[in-house]
Amino acid sequence: MYEFSYHRPASVAEAAELIANAADGKLVAGGQTLLPTMKHRLASPSDVIDLGGIAELSGIVVNGNIVTIGAMTTHAEVAASSEVREAIPALAALADNIGDPAVRNRGTLGGSIANNDPAADYPAAVIALGGTVRTNRREIAGEDFFTGMFETALEEDEIIVAVDFPRPEAASYMKFENPASRYAIVGVFVARTAAKPRAAVTGATACAHRAFRIEESLQAGFGSSALDGFEAPVDKMNSDIHASAEYRAHLVKIMAQRAVAACA
Amino acid sequence: MKIDLTVNGRAVAEEVEPRTLLVEFLREQLRLTGTHVGCDTSQCGACVVMIDGKSVKSCTMLAVMADGCDVTTIEGLASGAELHPMQQAFMDNHGLQCGFCTPGMVMSGLDIVNRHGNEPDDATVRRELSGNICRCTGYQNIVKAIRAGARAMGE
Ligand SMILES: Cc1cc2nc3c(=O)[nH]c(=O)nc-3n(C[C@H](O)[C@H](O)[C@H](O)COP(=O)(O)OP(=O)(O)OC[C@H]3O[C@@H](n4cnc5c(N)ncnc54)[C@H](O)[C@@H]3O)c2cc1C
Numbered sequence A: 001m002y003e004f005s006y007h008r009p010a011s012v013a014e015a016a017e018l019i020a021n022a023a024d025g026k027l028v029a030g031g032q033t034l035l036p037t038m039k040h041r042l043a044s045p046s047d048v049i050d051l052g053g054i055a056e057l058s059g060i061v062v063n064g065n066i067v068t069i070g071a072m073t074t075h076a077e078v079a080a081s082s083e084v085r086e087a088i089p090a091l092a093a094l095a096d097n098i099g100d101p102a103v104r105n106r107g108t109l110g111g112s113i114a115n116n117d118p119a120a121d122y123p124a125a126v127i128a129l130g131g132t133v134r135t136n137r138r139e140i141a142g143e144d145f146f147t148g149m150f151e152t153a154l155e156e157d158e159i160i161v162a163v164d165f166p167r168p169e170a171a172s173y174m175k176f177e178n179p180a181s182r183y184a185i186v187g188v189f190v191a192r193t194a195a196k197p198r199a200a201v202t203g204a205t206a207c208a209h210r211a212f213r214i215e216e217s218l219q220a221g222f223g224s225s226a227l228d229g230f231e232a233p234v235d236k237m238n239s240d241i242h243a244s245a246e247y248r249a250h251l252v253k254i255m256a257q258r259a260v261a262a263c264a
Numbered sequence B: 001m002k003i004d005l006t007v008n009g010r011a012v013a014e015e016v017e018p019r020t021l022l023v024e025f026l027r028e029q030l031r032l033t034g035t036h037v038g039c040d041t042s043q044c045g046a047c048v049v050m051i052d053g054k055s056v057k058s059c060t061m062l063a064v065m066a067d068g069c070d071v072t073t074i075e076g077l078a079s080g081a082e083l084h085p086m087q088q089a090f091m092d093n094h095g096l097q098c099g100f101c102t103p104g105m106v107m108s109g110l111d112i113v114n115r116h117g118n119e120p121d122d123a124t125v126r127r128e129l130s131g132n133i134c135r136c137t138g139y140q141n142i143v144k145a146i147r148a149g150a151r152a153m154g155e
């Protein structure tokens, strides 16, 4: 790992100032992606700004039908939260199935969505639940946030503060996981809301995306048989050593059907 | 940078470079070599230690991030010559062969007891060990040891 200067600000405002003044600054949350990247020398920031000392970035608040989760809230905290388990059990279950216990004790919601790994779990939930990403500058609709492989709508030095998740009537996330890393080979998050069904797919393409065709199929009736005729487009799927494009397309349908069935 | 922390109940004040990993600090600066580095890529769990009571991969944390924290490593478990019940259970149940993964397995075992109590079932232990890799044992006796250790800790 190359040398860098380390900062531990106590507020978002202070963090914003530090990153703005750094030559090539990088925010660090739990470090579960950034530190491995720096060890491989794929990243070599001049300054590392640790968000770990900022109390206002951490915690879970339920206000009416909105569950707000701070960017620095760990996967373990979301998984164990009685508020999240009550309001959106599928979200608590998703967090409980990310990586392993030690990763869940350090990894955060903000770090996961800022990183936007094509196989990450949280992006599917943010999109399917119709979440809103709040930053120190603005609000971004969840479905506009994930723009490409490891790319997001975040501007330079913008800091995620929290994500607002509206409570659905029912929701479920099913992932077919890589047995070594537990990342999603394919994951499908479906939500039944008062307005309409919503769905998002992760792991299958360059990054998590809203699955409009699954939503259309479910509009006719929210049951797994509504997806009998659905086929995911093979030509859009990732293909790698873990799974071929054909296999991923098949998994999208099966995971979607299982997720819908689990909402019943 | 100067950091102040507690390691195995002892107050420690040391100077570290920001890029020093917690595991490097523990092994090379404090000479606590019980915590192992199996992969250095966050996969194997040989480096698991407890930070403020929670399991963490010390190869994926900077020493400066542990400033002010309470760190427990495998060296902090035994009281003198008397092994911690979880360590004793690994011995009694032949829960190790080469022993390389063992410090991380024992620390993760303690984390399982913290969150699941003294009677975790096989499926729970196996699921919870998903971030700890052993190249020798085939896991059967590790699972047995953690269940026995968990029980012994409740007695
Ligand atoms: C062994 C292992 C297994 C894993 N398995 C899974 C899995 O099954 N599913 C899954 O989804 N993930 C998995 N992960 C990733 C894990 O979910 C981490 O949470 C994720 O990598 C982000 O880590 P972090 O929160 O520590 O962020 P960091 O690594 O600290 O940061 C990641 C990136 O986000 C930026 N960032 C962090 N916080 C903010 C913020 N508030 N505002 C703006 N930018 C920010 C950083 O600058 C950096 O670029 C795994 C990781 C490991 C090591």
Ligand code: FES
Pocket (backbone or CB within 6 Å): B036, B037, B038, B039, B040, B041, B042, B043, B044, B045, B046, B047, B048, B057, B058, B059, B060
């Ligand atoms: S050495 Fe830390 S996880 Fe392998």
Ligand code: FES
Pocket (backbone or CB within 6 Å): B095, B096, B097, B098, B099, B100, B101, B102, B133, B134, B135, B136, B137
């Ligand atoms: S006993 Fe050898 S790696 Fe586990």
